[in-house]
Each structure stands twice: as C-alpha cells, then as structure tokens.
Amino acid sequence: MTKQPLTLYLAAPRGFCAGVDRAIKIVEMAIGKWGAPVYVRHEIVHNKYVVDDLRAKGAVFVETLEECPDDRPVIFSAHGVPKAVPAEAARREMVYVDATCPLVSKVHIEAARHHEAGLQIVMIGHAGHPETIGTMGQLPEGAVLLVETPEDVATLEVRDADELAYVTQTTLSIDDTAGIVAALRARFPSIRGPHKEDICYATTNRQEAVKAMAPHVDAILVVGAPNSSNSRRLVEVGARAGCSYAQLVQRAGDIDWRALDGIRSLGLTAGASAPEVLVNEVIETVQARYDVTVTEIETATENVEFKVPRILREPA
Template structure:
C-alpha cells in the first residue's frame, strides 16, 4: 500500500438516493416483511444492480413481464419508473395483488399527459427512446397521441397534426441544459405550445447536476457512482464533462476503478446517481484511500427535505426509522 500521494476529494452533495428511490425500495422491503417471500417486482425497482441484488437476497423476484410470474397469489410491485396502463389492466384481469412504486414525480407527468389529452392537445414527450419511464408515460394514452423527441434536431423534423394544439412534457431524469435547448426550439417553432406548470425534471436530478456543475471545473477527474442504464447517472457524467472536468468515469462498483490511472489527479470529484446507495460511495473512498492520502471536502449546493408517503396499505407497517428522506 502506498498512500503517500496526496489527493483532495470533493464530495458532491446532494448525491445518491432521492425520495422516490428510497420510497420504492421501502415498498419492496415492507412488502417482504408483511407478506413474506417471494414478492415479485416488474422490472428493476430502480436502476442499480447492487440494490436489486440486495432485495433478491431478501426474497424479491424480478421479472420483465407479468407472464413470467408463476404464482398469481403473490404480491407484484411496479418499479419506480412507472408502467403503461395496459400492464395495470393485465394485472387486474389476472386478479393479481399489485403495489405501485412509481415515483410520485413520474405520476405527476402521467397526470399532465392525461389532462393535455382530454383538452385535445397532441403531446410531445422529451425523453430517451426505450427508457422504462418513457415507455410508461407513452403507455398512459392511446397510441399516436404522444410523440417522442430526443434532440433539438427532432424538433425541426416534427410534422404535428395541429400546431395550435400542442403540449410538451418530459422524462424526469434528463439533462437540465439539454432539455432547455429542446424546449427553446419547441417554443420558437410552435409559439402556442403549452408546457408544464412546474418543470418535469425532478428536484433530485436537478440538484445532483447543479452540484456537479459547481465543482467540475475545479476537478482533474470525477467519479460518478451509478448504473450504465441509469439515465440520471449518465447525465451526471455528461454534465461533468460539459462543465469543465477533463475526465469523468461512470462506475457501478469500486472494483471497476483503475486507481493507478489516477496518480496524476490532484483533485477528484465524487458523486452518485439517484439510485446509488451511499455505501457504494464509501466503497470508492476506501479504494482510493488504499493508494492516496485523502483530504475530504463536502461540496453542498442544496438541502433536500422532500418526503413521499408510502402506499396507504403499507403505511402502518413502516418503522419510524425508515421514514423516507429526500
């Protein structure tokens, strides 16, 4: 071990779990406590393999589709990303007992989409094709009534049925800056377009990106703890690079880091996506501490106090120490 090399570590805050992720994990854990194993979960409850594995160890069984569930008498939980209405209808038709762990901020976007549809507006959804949240949001309404756009270039190619009856909504985990550019292009091309009363990008996504922006230019490199299929984690890496950090690496576990390659790094920034638990950040710090003499500094840009209630059925089962924290 050689920890004589000095390294300053800027720990971004807020980082890691958001209230929606914390709530979703609690729903699975409390369902297991109350109903016993197995409890089925459609899709990864959140995009983090470490979290999924820990819940599997407790008795959760993850499936991609309801058809994979063999025992119709066991609870089924829908992931934090939300599901199309046809999935809920299928579950109801099979008399499955299901719990919805959809993040309330994603549910807010679903409600916005329904309101726009009732008012006769064609809906443009800013998001990433194939992401579970996008699939779930588009699945709230009849096919063809919601159109996906991913880039500013897509705006120029749009052929909408009625420019006077348009609305836009967005995935909650996008890059704040990229989304602003797309919205600006939409407003320029379609002046009558209606947007959300409050930005659809969630508070946690925004806060974590702002924390990265605040330190990126001061860092020689940044580590983002998160999963490759996590949209908000991928956006943190992109934001770090665009905000002036010359090197940013997205990792799931500390074992993926080649610590020797960081020998020339004087200041390292570390953050974590909204689905990554703090123990994985501590794991990263331990790995660097084995080679470097670390000086830790917290770089906090916001305080988070948002709380999301659990589903009514599970509230009396929750333990006080498991209160959802933002």
C-alpha cells in the first residue's frame, strides 16, 4: 500500500537544555562517586524516561528529606528547593548536592536581594509547581505573593504599592507572562522587575521555534511529560500561533493517530526535559506510517553549558 506523503517539520532548538543536562549528569556522577543508592528529592527533571533510566542505575526518588537515610548522599532536583531543605540536610550532617538549575538559582538570588532591600515580592508562577515552591521558600512565609493570571493582579493585596518587585518562574509562556507583567505595571507603576528576563533562554528558544513552525503545519506533537511546565507551554504556544491541533505525548505510543487523520504536514518538538531518543522514536513511528520528508526549522543555536558542583569534581 502506498504511504501518504507527509512533511515533518523538526523544531530547533528542542529537547534537553543545559540545566537538565547538568542535573542528569549530577545524579550519574554521584552514583559513580558514592555508589548506589543515591537519593534524589523529587524527580530530578520532569520526564519519566529519564527518571526510570536513573532509577535503574541506582537513584532512589523520594518526595521529602525525611525519607532519606543520614548516611547516603541526597540530590536536590533541578527545580530548586526551599531554603529549609539544605538547612535540614546540613543539620543532619548529610552529604547533599544541589542540582538546582543555575538560572533558577539566579531568580532565588534576585528575590533575596529585593527582600533585603525591604521590598515585597510578587512571583509570577504556577501554584504547586516545585520551582515556585522552591523560589517562594527562599524567603520567610508571606514575603512572596503568587500570581498566575492578570486577574490575580487585580485582587492582589500588598503591603506598600511603592515597595514591590516581581520575579517569575523560568518555564512560563513568554506571551502569558508579558500580559501579567503589563497588569502589574499598570496597577503598580513603580514595581521593579529583573535586570534580565527570568524566563530562561531554553524556554524562550523552544517557544520561538514552535511559533515559527506553527503556520506551516496541520498539527504539532510535543514530546514531554504532563507535569513538565515548559512542555505544556509548547502545546499552548503552538495552538495560539496558528496550528489547529497540538498534542503532548510522553512516548510514540501515546500519539492519537485518529486526531492526525488526513494531515499533510506535522510539526515535532520536545520540552527541555525530554531526551532526543524519544524524539527519534516518534520520527521512526511516523516514518512507518507515512512517506516522510524531514525539514528542520531552526530559530536559534544553543551552546550553553553549566559546570557540575565542585563536590563531584573532587576525588572521593
């Protein structure tokens, strides 16, 4: 049977960012240095394939420090943790490694600096996301107010409208965040923002690539986990940028082929915590069904690399 022709547009950049790459490397190096098991507080990054792979190598994933024994190393996830967590690990004299993405740590430092200057902080982020919990947990309870939408800004009760600063989660939609920032500036004209945008380069680049790809395709597949903020934002960005159908899939087996029936062009990208092996898996599955012509749409090149913590570079 003759396969239907399909143009497959690959977004670039896609997949792993420098923070995710560093976090995975930290777990692997810790297992190499101290042997298994090594404990990891929360999923190191939001991707089941990555977590399962590290679990097979000797990582034990837990949600609280209380689940970790004192005599084994513990790693804090790339999303960051409240200040109380490393403080408790130090009190218990545990060996711990902080895999917080340096760009998330930058937001932590910004928030602390504003707090020391006497400003109340407004955080733009998603309630309950580990990164939001970690950033708000850098300061005393009540020091940071959370907003998720422009509507939240309208009901915000602040201490002093002239003494405010805002920070953002690093994995948000650029366009959504711009709307919330505009609402904040309209209501609080003297509010201070970051010197450089908090939304990280990888989130920005992946969203821009999807925006460039969306007008050319009938549908978009985003490889990523349902609990991955940046992956979910890519689905939303694709839909808003003119693509009539965008779908989040963890693996090739999750693709809803009925929804793709009759398409002639398909866009493919991956969230910052999704490995390229899963992208290749999707490409091979699509090639099995269609006569595929692959075209890459590249909007930026990335050469960022973050060093692993010194404790892992020193001999055991």
